[in-house]
Amino acid sequence: MIHVRNWWIVPFTVICALMFSQLPIPQAVTPAIPTWTTLVVIYWATFLTPHFGVISGFIIGILLDVTDGVLLGQNAFVLTIIVFIVRHQAKRIATAPMVQQVFLVAMFEGVRLLLLLAVNFFLNRRPVDFSTYFLSCFTTAIIWPWVYFTFRQLQRRFDLR
Amino acid sequence: MASNSAPRLYKEDFTTRVKFVLCLMAALALMAVDRRYGHLNDFRIAVANLVDPIEHAAQLPGKFVETAGDYTRRQDALLSENEALRDQNLYLRVRLQQLQALENENNRLRTLLDSPRKPGQRVLVSNIIGANSDRFQQSVRIDKGLRHGVYEGQTAVDAYGVLGQVTSVETNSAEVLLISDVNHELPAQILRTGQRAVAAGSGDNSALRLRYLPLDADVQIGDVVTTSGLGGRFPADIPVGTVTSVQTAPGQQFLQVKISPDAKLNRTRDVVLVWPEVPVQGEVAASDPTTATQ
Numbered sequence: 001m002i003h004v005r006n007w008w009i010v011p012f013t014v015i016c017a018l019m020f021s022q023l024p025i026p027q028a029v030t031p032a033i034p035t036w037t038t039l040v041v042i043y044w045a046t047f048l049t050p051h052f053g054v055i056s057g058f059i060i061g062i063l064l065d066v067t068d069g070v071l072l073g074q075n076a077f078v079l080t081i082i083v084f085i086v087r088h089q090a091k092r093i094a095t096a097p098m099v100q101q102v103f104l105v106a107m108f109e110g111v112r113l114l115l116l117l118a119v120n121f122f123l124n125r126r127p128v129d130f131s132t133y134f135l136s137c138f139t140t141a142i143i144w145p146w147v148y149f150t151f152r153q154l155q156r157r158f159d160l161r
Numbered sequence: 162m163a164s165n166s167a168p169r170l171y172k173e174d175f176t177t178r179v180k181f182v183l184c185l186m187a188a189l190a191l192m193a194v195d196r197r198y199g200h201l202n203d204f205r206i207a208v209a210n211l212v213d214p215i216e217h218a219a220q221l222p223g224k225f226v227e228t229a230g231d232y233t234r235r236q237d238a239l240l241s242e243n244e245a246l247r248d249q250n251l252y253l254r255v256r257l258q259q260l261q262a263l264e265n266e267n268n269r270l271r272t273l274l275d276s277p278r279k280p281g282q283r284v285l286v287s288n289i290i291g292a293n294s295d296r297f298q299q300s301v302r303i304d305k306g307l308r309h310g311v312y313e314g315q316t317a318v319d320a321y322g323v324l325g326q327v328t329s330v331e332t333n334s335a336e337v338l339l340i341s342d343v344n345h346e347l348p349a350q351i352l353r354t355g356q357r358a359v360a361a362g363s364g365d366n367s368a369l370r371l372r373y374l375p376l377d378a379d380v381q382i383g384d385v386v387t388t389s390g391l392g393g394r395f396p397a398d399i400p401v402g403t404v405t406s407v408q409t410a411p412g413q414q415f416l417q418v419k420i421s422p423d424a425k426l427n428r429t430r431d432v433v434l435v436w437p438e439v440p441v442q443g444e445v446a447a448s449d450p451t452t453a454t455q
Contacts, residue, residue, distance in 0.1 A: 015215055022219040022291040022302075026427060031296060053177060058184040062191075066208045067216060068295040069302065069329050069336030072201055073191030080184040087177065116296075123196065125297040126343055128364045133296060 006158035010052065013040050013151070014060055018067055031132040034140040037064055038109050039147045041079060045086040046093045047151070048160060057083030071123060078115045082108060098145055106141035110134065206307070209331035216302065216334060220290045283436040285309060289429070290334065299342040299364070300325070303432050306333045314394055316435045322400035322423030323347070323388055324432060340401070341366050341426050349401050350389035354379050357389050360401050360420065366427045369402060371418035378416060380407050386420050396437050 017036035025033065037060060044052040061076030068075070086093065086108060093104055113134055117127070127133045154160075195201050287305035305311050307330050315327040317337045325339040338345055341362040349360040349371065356379065359372045374380060384404040390397025402420035410417050 018212070019215050019219040022216055024220060024223055024289060024291050028427070054181045054184045058188065061188070062208060063212055066205055066331075067212050067291075069300065070295050070298070071192055072195040072205060073188040076191065077185060077188035080181065080188060084177070084181045119192075120297050126364075127296045128299055128343065129296075 006160060007051070009154060009158050009160060010044055010048065013154070018063060022067055031129065031135045032139055033136065034143045035109060035112070035136050038082070038112055038140055039105070039143065041083060042086055042105060042108055043147060043151045045083045046090045047155060049087055049090045052083070053087070054080050054083050074116065074119045077119060078112055081115060082112050085111070098148070101148070102141045102144050105144040106137045109137045109140045113137065205329065206331050209334065213331070213333050216290055217304070285311070285434045287432050287434060289432060298344070299339045299362070300328065301337050301339065301432070303335050303337055304333065305434065306331050306335050308332055311335050311434055316395050316399070317432050318399055318435055319424045319429040319432060321425060322402065323395065324424045324426065324429065326394065327434070337432060339426055340369060340422060340424070347395055347401070348389045348391040349386050351380060352385040352387050356380070357391065360386065367421055368405070369420050369422055371404070371420055372415065374416040374418055376409060376414070376416055380404060380416060380418055382407060396435060
């Protein structure tokens with residue numbers, strides 16, 4: 001699908017994000033960990049729109065389903081929708097000032113969590129701890145500027161367009 | 162991007178929408194099939210084989226820190242730890258001798274009762290390789306899988322008590338659902354009285370609920386709870402926890418009993434997988450786990 005020089009950077013960052021989400025950490029802090037895959041997906045869907053489509057989101061979702069050992073398709077479903085929305089608003093996100101971008105990322109992560117909640121509601125599964133369920137909205141958004149500048153550097157260095 | 166001209170944008174928009182709908186339908190179909198007809202095992206295993214190196218690589222930093230810690234530890238700390246372990250080893254060896262005598266006696270008595278069972282339990286030690294980013298279940302991922310003979314529904318314990326059960330297996334890894342998960346229930350009994358109940362997870366690492374105990378049941382704080390072996394999924398007589406509170410709620414049919422799990426649910430690194438006791442051939446009646454534990 002991607003016919004760009006250095007295209008491997010994209011899957012590489014996805015793999016890094018999956019690895020980060022698998023790091024063994026105490027269960028108590030799990031909800032506060034930023035959702036790395038969401039950040040990566042939002043970045044590429046915004047700044048590499050022509051080459052990063054809903055199918056990429058779908059595939060990343062499947063990988064996430066398998067690494068988490070959950071019902072196949074639920075993360076794929078949710079990330080497909082997220083990528084679609086982000087692509088739709090890509091130009092607006094890309095040109096927005098950083099503060100607004102942070103709020104947008106928080107919103108996208110919130111939408112993702114809500115969708116996941118809805119899917120799991122139909123599967124009769126409740127979150128382990130509802131009071132901390134939306135915590136990653138804030139942490140994911142706070143990390144965004146760093147992710148943005150790092151990925152910006154990557155994109156420039158490897159001339160991904 | 163800026164280079165897109167207007168007509169092309171429309172065409173791209175259309176194909177994107179088609180792809181979007183197709184992906185959504187594929188995801189829904191996957192969920193339905195996976196839920197209704199059990200796990201899409203072959204597909205899951207195929208994908209897991211791709212992801213496997215990632216999962217194993219993710220534990221490298223932790224391992225590095227651990228090894229570095231080992232190297233930098235001071236010699237006297239190591240010596241004292243070694244001494245403590247030697248003491249413990251001696252103590253455990255003595256206990257083991259007593260246990261072997263008990264096991265022989267137990268076997269003799271079982272033979273008298275016509276329900277001999279082969280005592281040898283096969284076990285496998287595995288490491289936790291990752292936590293889970295899924296907020297809907299409390300589970301851990303371990304580094305043993307189909308290749309090592311792990312199967313779905315297998316019991317996992319740690320050094321102190323029952324930890325959970327295997328819910329999905331891939332070639333090199335497996336997912337263990339912890340007993341503290343809100344959707345997990347396990348058949349248990351109170352060791353002192355033999356009263357049967359169900360130990361249900363509450364989502365809290367430090368407390369399980371003991372359900373379906375009648376109001377007049379004899380339960381005291383400090384009672385030891387073990388698995389009952391009913392249902393045949395968990396082997397009998399593995400420690401589950403200790404009763405920490407017994408309450409009656411007005412209008413409730415059952416006692417409200419809380420137990421604190423023996424297994425170190427949030428601190429353990431090593432998970433031991435247990436194979437069930439093998440019934441002696443020819444004793445079909447006794448091999449049924451529901452009758453054998455009565």
